[in-house]
Amino acid sequence: MKARMTYANSDFELTLTAAAGDDPSLMAELRAGFMQSLTGQVELLRRSRCDANWRITAERLRGLGASFHAGELITLAQEAIDDAPGDPTVLVKLGTLTSRFSVTN
Secondary structure: OOEEOOOHHHHHHHHHHHHHHHOOOHHHHHHHHHHHHHHHHHHHHHHOOOHHHHHHHHHHHHHHHOOOOEEEEHHHHHHHHHHHOOOHHHHHHHHHHHHHHOOOO
């Protein structure tokens, strides 16, 4: 059974395809790496207790989005950078986005 990703942006899928070509195992590895980074950074953002940690983590999320051409992630990460640290609204949006990038069978 081949896993596929529900994604928020077609540029994301195009980026994976350009990187992996016709190699399904590489595609799966790239997706897994993206999800691991995304979920880890969102969790770090949730646990951030100071302005500096919030900003650094939000910048990492923005960089992850840029690396994979995930425009909505870039936008939300920038929103986190611009808003007050700990903003629950942006955390909810990032949680929703993360669930949309979830791997399904």
